[in-house]
Amino acid sequence: MERISEVSAERGRIAEEVRRRRTFGIISHPDAGKTTLTEKLLLFGGAIQMAGAVKARKAERHATSDWMAIERERGISVTSSVMKFHYGDYEINLLDTPGHQDFSEDTYRVLTAVDSAVMVIDSVKGVEPQTLKLMEVCRMRNTPIITFINKLDREGMEPLDLLAEIEDKLQIECAPLTWPIGMGKRFKGTYSLYRKELNLFRSGQDRLPADLVTLRDLDDPLLEAHLGLQADQLREDLALLQGAADPFDEAQFLRGNQTPLFFGSAINNFGVREMLDAFVEIAPAPRPRETTTRMVDPGEEAFSGFVFKIQANMDLAHRDRLAFLRVCSGRFTRGMKVIHHRLGKEISLTNPIIFMAQDRTGVDEAWPGDIIGIHNHGTIKIGDTFTEKEPLRFTGIPSFAPEHFRRVRLLSPLKAKQLQKGLLQLSEEGAVQLFRPLGDNSYILGAVGVLQFDVAVARLRTEYGVEADYEAVNYAVARWIEGEDRRKLAEFESYYGNSLALDRNENLVYLAPSDWELKYVMKKWPEIVFKSSCEHL
């Protein structure tokens, strides 16, 4: 009997920890205000004392490592990190995604480890290209998305036009939960549609309790008292909205079909708390995850997790690589013995790290939704699954079709072996993708962001002692090729031999010189399946 009660106590504890957890990422185009928003969120979580700390950290961190110098030089963040903070009763894991043009495949892959995302949109610029790309990745797993429309203190697009643009370009229904009153110099604040409350704006100042005004209804004279002539505008907007926008529907949100919308100004810390309060309430706790054999529920007692990112040489002196593992079920404890299924070996997770907002610290326990860092000497790859006993493999950790290509040129001719080894390891880690053209012996590297190329040559030099650089190649798109019809596939192969390559797992990839060419070829060969992502094996 005792055993049974112990078992259910453990189950109860896990369920409770799962309920309290929210693991999310912020997606945005550069300059929309992701860093500023992150900072305010961390401030609410009490994780940082000072505004400016996130920016400062952006510039300072990993000052010792070599290829991180690239990051410093360009003043951008190459790698994404994890920030953990508490808010009320909630434990929040915020996974950072680099927002610069030179972002990498990591940016995409981080989104495979989150349960929801916050999308930041600049009210002046509307939907921008990088938001579109990141949104596509969220769509692969129907990740629920909460939208924060930022910079209302500036003259931006009309809110209704913004909604229309989001619905049109991102193909997601919008359900505003707050509504802005004016913008720019006339920005008076927001009206909360679910609390029937005015939130009055004061630029750059601390909020006062008097800034929140509860209204009886929209005819309440308090509206005039606070908004003057803009009161009528708000009434009109809300009447229009009734016809134009959908009411919030939690089920639709959780399926990724609808996004609740908040308006504010991150730099003025306005509208952020409202969003955070709603976020913890409606964003999903860790959800069941699919493996090749079954769904794994986070409430299961046995521990399981998968690696979604590997970061090399955070500390050059130790040459360590850190594998980022997302806990999917059960309780993780320091020193735990787990099975590394790809290798079929038992290993001890002796020195795990948990990421707090400011630094890394040791971790004794972690729960589903948490991210832990494991030291790794080259035996862990992206997509690896760790469990206590049952052999499982989590799916949905893909490689994404690269958009930039280079041919590697070896400058130290006696190092061909080291070059091959280095490129293989870098590609296993997910730092770059490696292709071998069918027609020759060269190495083609593919990347989602061009900075990945600079990182690759820098690491070949420091870690493998190989001098290499690149030459241009005339490829712009890659697609993994499959086909049921073997005869057609063979025909395709012989026809396009010069544009075909094998990836590091010997999967066939078609490399096209342009989007136009790809479309043309796809139309001509309807029997062939062209895939823009491929499971990371």
Ligand code: GDP
């Ligand atoms: P990121 O590139 O998305 O991380 O964007 P940042 O957070 O670094 O912000 C980009 C620029 O927009 C910075 O100069 C910020 O000060 C500014 N910014 C952020 N939020 C606001 C806002 O609410 N209003 C205004 N006017 N500027 C903002």
